[in-house]
Amino acid sequence: MGKQILINSSPWEVRVALLEDTMLAELHFERPAERGIGGNVYKGRVTRVLPGMQAAFLDIGLPKAAFLHVSDLRAAYALPPEVAGEDDVDTDDVEEGAEPAANGGPIETRLQKGEEILVQIAKEPIGTKGARVTAHVSLPGRYLVLTPGSERIGISRRIEDAEERERLREICAAERPDEGGLIVRTACEGATKKDIQRDVRFLSRLWQRVRRAAEAAQPPALIHADLDIALRFVRDAFTTDIERLTVDTAEDHARLLDFVRAFMPRLATRVHHYQGATPLFEQHGVETKLARALERRVWLKSGGYLIFDQTESLTTVDVNTGRYVGKTDQDETVLRTNLEAALQVVQQLRLRNIGGIIVIDFIDMERLADRKKVFDALQEAARLDKARTNILRISELGLVQMTRKRTRESLEQSLTVPCPNCSGLGRIRSLEMLASAALRRLHHEASLHPPATAVTLRVHPDVAAHLLHDGKASVGTIEERTGCRVTIAADPDFSRDQHAVAVGD
Numbered sequence: 026m027g028k029q030i031l032i033n034s035s036p037w038e039v040r041v042a043l044l045e046d047t048m049l050a051e052l053h054f055e056r057p058a059e060r061g062i063g064g065n066v067y068k069g070r071v072t073r074v075l076p077g078m079q080a081a082f083l084d085i086g087l088p089k090a091a092f093l094h095v096s097d098l099r100a101a102y103a104l105p106p107e108v109a110g111e112d113d114v115d116t117d118d119v120e121e122g123a124e125p126a127a128n129g130g131p132i133e134t135r136l137q138k139g140e141e142i143l144v145q146i147a148k149e150p151i152g153t154k155g156a157r158v159t160a161h162v163s164l165p166g167r168y169l170v171l172t173p174g175s176e177r178i179g180i181s182r183r184i185e186d187a188e189e190r191e192r193l194r195e196i197c198a199a200e201r202p203d204e205g206g207l208i209v210r211t212a213c214e215g216a217t218k219k220d221i222q223r224d225v226r227f228l229s230r231l232w233q234r235v236r237r238a239a240e241a242a243q244p245p246a247l248i249h250a251d252l253d254i255a256l257r258f259v260r261d262a263f264t265t266d267i268e269r270l271t272v273d274t275a276e277d278h279a280r281l282l283d284f285v286r287a288f289m290p291r292l293a294t295r296v297h298h299y300q301g302a303t304p305l306f307e308q309h310g311v312e313t314k315l316a317r318a319l320e321r322r323v324w325l326k327s328g329g330y331l332i333f334d335q336t337e338s339l340t341t342v343d344v345n346t347g348r349y350v351g352k353t354d355q356d357e358t359v360l361r362t363n364l365e366a367a368l369q370v371v372q373q374l375r376l377r378n379i380g381g382i383i384v385i386d387f388i389d390m391e392r393l394a395d396r397k398k399v400f401d402a403l404q405e406a407a408r409l410d411k412a413r414t415n416i417l418r419i420s421e422l423g424l425v426q427m428t429r430k431r432t433r434e435s436l437e438q439s440l441t442v443p444c445p446n447c448s449g450l451g452r453i454r455s456l457e458m459l460a461s462a463a464l465r466r467l468h469h470e471a472s473l474h475p476p477a478t479a480v481t482l483r484v485h486p487d488v489a490a491h492l493l494h495d496g497k498a499s500v501g502t503i504e505e506r507t508g509c510r511v512t513i514a515a516d517p518d519f520s521r522d523q524h525a526v527a528v529g530d
Contacts, residue, residue: 055254086245089155175206380431489515
């Protein structure tokens with residue numbers, strides 16, 4: 026099986042998994058109460074200007090002030106280096122035209138306290154930091170990104186065929202709207218002129234709505250919200266190399282099918298509604314793979330293993346030979362382990378959504394040729410990652426320093442909390458994650474026994490308290506859908522991640 030997208034939808038959580046030959050490559054999730062804000066457009070008000078940092082803080086209506094750096098106050102026609110969560114734009118390959126204004130003007134001469142400004146979320150709040158915003162708004166479509174105020178045309182660097190790049194450039198040059206410039210996304214490769222025209226019309230109408238809303242709003246105000254996680258992932262990732270898109274609810278299947286028919290009709294036959302008795306993620310082993318993605322140790326096929334340690338400032342990855350002893354000599358053993366580790370490290374960084382500074386401690390290699398082989402393997406694997414990476418050469422000690430663009434919290438930060446019993450030195454699964462798992466089991470078991478009128482969910486007291494308070498609406502939804510009266514029972518003998526369901530009349 027090649028690439029496929031799985032969407033598990035429930036009232037309390039939507040999860041999207043990307044599988045590549047049965048390997049879990051990416052996992053995204055969204056809860057109604059914690060919907061992501063990446064790409065949202067706000068009308069904000071400047072609260073502080075900091076000349077020493079060449080930055081400003083804005084009130085955009087979020088709990089924490091947003092951060093705007095002077096580098097994000099570029100001229101309206103400048104081409105942004107990152108666009109709409111898809112970091113695949115070649116900023117050097119653009120149409121000739123007006124050059125972007127230099128960022129040399131001090132921010133204190135360009136922004137004043139109390140000034141109103143339209144901004145877009147470039148990086149969601151992470152930890153104690155507020156959102157980072159940019160004044161250069163960009164609106165993503167299926168094939169293109171509209172950059173209002175720009176006159177340039179950019180081409181995704183992942184489109185490598187020279188003839189195709191020129192074809193797309195000519196079409197976009199003819200279709201470019203007065204509203205701004207265009208960036209050709211990876212999904213545009215092979216698109217027809219009609220596809221591009223349809224995307225241009227959609228984006229032009231969207232920008233007009235955003236602009237009118239911004240003119241009428243009083244800051245702080247949300248002007249435009251991006252699509253929900255299911256539609257957003259389908260828009261950005263459902264390309265011709267995806268063999269199958271499977272969703273497990275009739276409502277979302279109908280909604281996604283309508284979306285695909287409107288924007289990518291040639292892929293409509295690949296959209297399927299899963300109705301099997303076994304939950305979709307369990308059917309494909311995603312639940313097990315997800316549990317492993319939260320573990321500190323990752324085993325390699327050779328018998329070696331990786332150790333991931335995340336701190337506030339950086340992530341370290343330690344490579345160990347483990348049980349692997351090789352067949353010939355020590356150098357061969359070390360090289361094989363490091364080569365396997367290079368591929369697995371990149372896969373894990375992508376799956377765990379780890380960003381920022383990363384230090385990889387490969388096993389020491391004496392031969393320069395071996396270090397080059399491992400470095401080349403690491404770079405080759407990173408090319409498949411949409412997030413921007415910068416990798417420095419392996420040192421004589423076997424250390425690699427690299428950075429990976431971070432736009433949201435890592436999987437560990439999203440799904441776990443600091444352990445209360447070890448002063449925060451370790452992490453345990455969050456109540457939200459445990460409650461979601463229990464609700465999925467509850468809904469599944471109740472659905473399998475339609476004559477039943479009552480069902481009891483037995484969980485740890487902390488999880489029970491969460492379900493009876495924050496999860497009350499979700500429990501009510503399950504009762505409506507299954508016709509069963511749900512009882513939440515707290516069992517002090519249960520561990521936090523343990524749950525049991527009993528179905529009765």
